[in-house]
Amino acid sequence: MATAVRKLVTIVTEARIERQLLAAVEAAGARGWTITDVRGKGSRGVRRAEFDLSGNLRLEVVCETAVAEAIAASVRERFYADYAMILYLQDVEVLRPEKF
Amino acid sequence: MATAVRKLVTIVTEARIERQLLAAVEAAGARGWTITDVRGKGSRGVRRAEFDLSGNLRLEVVCETAVAEAIAASVRERFYADYAMILYLQDVEVLRPEKF
Amino acid sequence: MATAVRKLVTIVTEARIERQLLAAVEAAGARGWTITDVRGKGSRGVRRAEFDLSGNLRLEVVCETAVAEAIAASVRERFYADYAMILYLQDVEVLRPEKF
Amino acid sequence: MASLDPVILFFALGLLAGLARSDLRLPAAIYDFLTVVLLLAIGLKGGVELARQPAAALLLPSLAVIAMGLVLPLLAYAWLRLGLARVDAAAIAGHYGSVSVGTFAVAVAFVQAQGLAFEGYLALFVVLLEVPAIVVGIVLARGLAAGTRWGELAGEVLLGKSIVLLLGGLAIGWIAGEDGLAPMSGLFVDLFKGFLALFLLEMGLITAARAGDLRRSGLFLMAFAVLFPLGSAVVGATLGWLLGLSVGGTMLLATLAASASYIAAPAAFRLAVPQANPALSLAASLGITFPFNVLVGLPLYLGLARWLHA
């Protein structure tokens, strides 16, 4: 099985900024993304989806390292200061590297 | 803490083929799986769960490398051409290797 | 991009024990967590969220290795014997190591 | 020409809100809930009427309706092959031969608002029309060659949500009768129109969300999605008239013929003919034909039924 290595960028943040976040991520070069509705707790307190957009989302992007760094940089600049957010990176093996 | 290394296979694809996908994955030797309802965007456009099964699912399987390769091969053959789908692999450390 | 390495602990278990699990995880030193509602199958059979709390949850914690080991130990002792549960660990790169 | 039912305004609201990119959404769970109640309500009502009918009298009409369900997709396929590849033409033909229960529900409300009666067993025709065209479409796409897992497919299609709820509702209505169902009328009768309004609101939002697919679908398919239903409506209305249906019943059969499936057919073709592009068939049936029927078609089809009965 011939695989290639790509980066998986995971961001957990406020559900409310979905549109803005997706715009930033696509601008940074992501060609696809996956979103999950989640809830959580961090330095900005507990965020459960009791009503409307009071919960969190998890955004995942598989991409090349350069794009991952662009996403991290863009997100850090626009959102880190003011929004509940964590971001982490992992290596993943993919089968169709041309997709990412 | 004695840990062993296993593969984590992640597949994001159309919610509609859940049954078929699970059958393929179990046939390939998976002894367990976890499914999350998600939404996303890729080469086949945006897939949100606006109604019925128009959304995506994320399937995760922790297993031995051989099983992971069998899953990848089976899924590639049956679904890659016609369905919206990504698949990637990671190493994970597990505590009870006999479970997977 | 200066990154640091942390552990990502992932636990998939019965939705019913959310409170007890979070208490254990926070007691072990976790400063944040993220929960997703999921369904799955393993040695204790199929667990779908047909009603009430019959489904599973996935708990994710990013933390230092020592905390990860404390979580794994505490969870193993309190829950492994009696509850449907898997736990695995991965390395992740984070940008703000002081958060975790 | 009869004026539009106010319930349509909810569709317009959803469409406008969606096109303006409002953050208005109905959760998927609520969409499912509305669908379940509407399908059961239609089935229950049909079942009560059915019990009043001598079953034998339904045999001929049923066969005729099934025949229509086999012929319409063939006509659609012949048309679509002029501009599309085989699998796509076949899949879309299957959608248009089959029916949309949502459209039927709006038509029922429309007919009732006009004060017209209709034959309750029309609900049975919905079930009878849902499947045959899908089978025709699959055969057109794959031939009768081996390889189609008809067993698995039959399960997926015949046991799909809409057929189970319609048939189940018919059976329960038939067994329980009007009196037996009376204590449940608070849900299945009094809320019908309100739930239909919310359903249409959501349909408007969904249609708007798919406006992009639509542009990509091309003029050929757009024309088909408007013109073919008009033709089917004539076929359906004529059949209804020949079968001796009332004006209301004729209009409803015309609507069924004109409507295109966007639930059962997409599910079936995604499994049986995965090579077909699902965006094309959904753009046509959901993005064009559903709104066209609901906003423009219904009064036309009623006019047609009235003209045939004049």
Added chain:
Amino acid sequence: MASLDPVILFFALGLLAGLARSDLRLPAAIYDFLTVVLLLAIGLKGGVELARQPAAALLLPSLAVIAMGLVLPLLAYAWLRLGLARVDAAAIAGHYGSVSVGTFAVAVAFVQAQGLAFEGYLALFVVLLEVPAIVVGIVLARGLAAGTRWGELAGEVLLGKSIVLLLGGLAIGWIAGEDGLAPMSGLFVDLFKGFLALFLLEMGLITAARAGDLRRSGLFLMAFAVLFPLGSAVVGATLGWLLGLSVGGTMLLATLAASASYIAAPAAFRLAVPQANPALSLAASLGITFPFNVLVGLPLYLGLARWLHA
């Protein structure tokens, strides 16, 4: 013997659809919604009646009912120990001593459909019966030894959804009275039967999904799940008759005794006695006893109540 209520047909539909592996589902959110409304409706109705009662008159019946809730699980335990390990016998005994509000709701609809009145404070008995058997089951499993966190457990059980909504409904009904609740009757009265129908549809689907567990549970448990409720019903009916309840009230108390918990008890035992196999108790209470009571038991228990009052 009284015929079955049509609402049962929805349970049968769900069961059949599930066994045939249909893709019909009610979203979990809708199941929760239906449950909340049904529990509140039962509580509100009970509260209105309760206010008409001199509170003192309820003391003796309440104590008697609690006593039944303590005795039934002991009997069940004695029986179950013949074939099961201690923890499993204790957990299942706890389920069968406690009650199922879903079964109670169907029984209420059934009694009303027969045109029978019943004492409104039966809703209070539901609450009184829910907890004691769970405590007995936990003690049977773990002994009175240290280590049980009774405080934490009390929180989980007493503050479980069903008790909070029933008690809350009782209190609100008691304070607001019939007139105060009249503007809300569109939801809590007119929709009761329709929501019950949807709830039973889902229960049928859930029961079907657990058919596998059932086979694994073995003949011993299957027999218990059918025969023990019949015995409990006799106990409940006799107690109701001794307490001077009406025919309807006697029948409902018999049903409560015969019903087995599948919400409060599973939650409690999963935390307090995690070694017990939850698949066993759910297979019995949800997979056998619930359908048995609803499909077969209700007319029997009514016959029993009538016979006692004859």
Added chain:
Amino acid sequence: MASLDPVILFFALGLLAGLARSDLRLPAAIYDFLTVVLLLAIGLKGGVELARQPAAALLLPSLAVIAMGLVLPLLAYAWLRLGLARVDAAAIAGHYGSVSVGTFAVAVAFVQAQGLAFEGYLALFVVLLEVPAIVVGIVLARGLAAGTRWGELAGEVLLGKSIVLLLGGLAIGWIAGEDGLAPMSGLFVDLFKGFLALFLLEMGLITAARAGDLRRSGLFLMAFAVLFPLGSAVVGATLGWLLGLSVGGTMLLATLAASASYIAAPAAFRLAVPQANPALSLAASLGITFPFNVLVGLPLYLGLARWLHA
């Protein structure tokens, strides 16, 4: 003084259950469903009334109401700056100048339970009051300097769920009229009060879940969250009286003035003024002002309206 509406008891139940850490929850999908129905119901009713009104007669009152929506946040800001940083003061001021549709719904039920009529176009005022204060708050926080993407923001605020559904309901009610909506009254009229009860149950649970934030918000903000609404109510009632509204209408305008937004404003400020701490404004508007208005304020505001008209 008028007694409390029983619907409030559901809020109390939710609050108690939440504070006791019960596991009672309404799924988010159900909360959304209730909200959609309540917003549409309010809009539809308003639209029907609006159609009976000469449009010109509404111009002056509308302008006056908008003026109030511009002035109230300025007053709030002046007060809040005594104890808070600029961005937080501005954001909270925006919340308190804007309105809470949930509070309005309870007030409508309250007024109707008193047998009082009110001007249907109050629903229009809800829309008119929702936006201006948010704009004022943003300008107070950021100045008129460049950098605010007003276009994007206008989209987010004007196309927010509550405005779209209220305005859409108004339009549909206006077009369809009472007769056109009659078949949907099963949902939008008969269920209104029951859905409001469930909505309040959930609001009680949400309020309880935020009790923690509340403690952290400090005495200064707590006092503001109780006292400012009392002042606003006087402003609103006086304006209503000057505009010649009925007692019911005056009371409703007082309530609107007194209410604080917890849906539209949080969404807008999170995007436009992300530096502001959202926990502060929500703790005040949702944790204090909403329960205060609903439990204590409504009878006061009615008394005020009666006194002005005496």
